[in-house]
Amino acid sequence: MHAPRRFVSPLGWAGLALLLFLLPFALLREQSYVTLDDNLDVELTIPYLLTRHHVALDYRPTTVVEPIMNGLPRNALRPGLSVTMLLFGLLEPLPAYLVQQVLVRLLALLGMYALLRRHLLTGPTERSLAAGLSLAWAVLPFYSIYGLTVLGQPWLLYAFLNLRRGAGRWTDWLLIAAFPFWSMFVFVGPFVAVGLGLLLLHDWVAHRRWSWPVVGGVVLLLALYLVVEYPLVYSLLVAKQFVPHRLEFNLGQLGPQGWGGALKSAGQYFFMGQYHASRFFRGVILLALAVALLRRSPIAPERRRPLLVLLAALAAVAVFCGVYPRLIEPLQRTVPALGAFNLTRFHFLTALLGFIVLALSLQVLRDARVVMVLVMMQIVVGVGMNTEWLLNVRQLAGRPKRTEPNYQQFVAAPLFARVQDTIRQTTGQSPRTYRLACLGLPPAIAQLNGFYTLDSYQNNYPLAYKHAFRPLIAGELTKSPALRTYFDDWGNRCYLFSAELGKNFRVGAFQQRVVQDFAFDAEAFRRLGGRYVLAAARLAQPARAGLTPRGEFSARNAYWHLYLYEVQP
Known part of the structure; x- marks a missing residue:
């Protein structure tokens, strides 16, 4: 007798390929490249500080996070009830980040496969196609610090489509209930609710019936988001702890100027998406759609209609996101609060909608070779546009990019420790007894290294603090209209600016x-409580700025060359 034939399922092969994709992070560890912009320069610091200062679940109005902005209200930051916060509470920042990325990508693979096999690619011969598309989904570039916000959406859609078919199983309700604890409400919560509302409206128009289980699922989702986002809701709507700086947002001044620029922006949303919500070229999706619609034997209307509806939805979202800043600008003059809410975040749904279009398009193609080529092309696009992965491969190959340092080089713990030691030896003070601000480097890196900073990069902080900070940099803002607009009409980066450095x-x-x-x-710096300026660029005439040099610091493996200045008494 022959031994039973052993084989690996298509999903198993996809899982093995994903683990191979993740291998560079495991090999490099501290030398891994981690996305810098809007990630290592802000997002990793927040859960680290909340957990290390034991205020992750402390929602009292008087609670502040001392290392940020002279004591940022705790409730201005992300909620404590999240898997992300749990990981950062158990692990150091980089291990927590890498573990979260592995978990989220594995769940993304399984979630897309479950969605495709249950609702879209259900045929016995479509397992390989579903596995290939799931792998293409799991390797997309995305901000893993946001948890399941983007790549976890297939699980949520899977659960709601199950409820739409009937009452659903307890596991579907569990998936809906779990999603708010590992995703960002401000990025997807309201927009998922709107999308599901449109699905309910479609069912009513087409069949004159409501899917009450879906209604119940939406209520459950939003109710648990309110529980998770209690700090935000309580601080803004109940206690009214502070007036957020977002009330001074002027999106029309920050985005592309003129209607021509708005339409160009719409094109970028349609063909590339947005970088927070997975930025990758949608060309393979559009090519597959074109091949499906233009094939010799016309596809059935019941298959053509969903493709055209989804394409129209993607185009509508792109146009809306592109022109929204121009539309909102005149309304803001009457209702300034409108600028505080970024309704362009509908684009967080477009990556999943695009993959649904891709799956439905490939389903109608009968040539297996064409289907395989298109799936491989999408995998290559996802991997090829995943900057984080590509830079880690370069790191392994011994060809790192000088302008994109790895985690160890960027955080540069030994270098910042030397700065602390110098201040301690000179004054006897520990970091919590003085405040500094950074020039030419993100304050988040100083915060990760134990410093308490007056400056920071935050999505939400008191407007009064923005006004108190502005005099420090008013002279530089006067020299640079671009920086003045950047701070006055946005201000998330509450930084020390230099017109000579620009946005570097x-x-x-x-x-x-x-x-x-x-x-x-x-003088304004001193009034705010500042004592030191830590700069990554040398000041040619520090005395003219009221500063005295106190040290110069460098290290072979550090990305930074630091200069320490003390404000003159």
């Missing part, structure tokens, strides 16, 4: 930048 917020040691004239208000 990570000045590497190799750049050897020198700021000739730093128009800094040392």
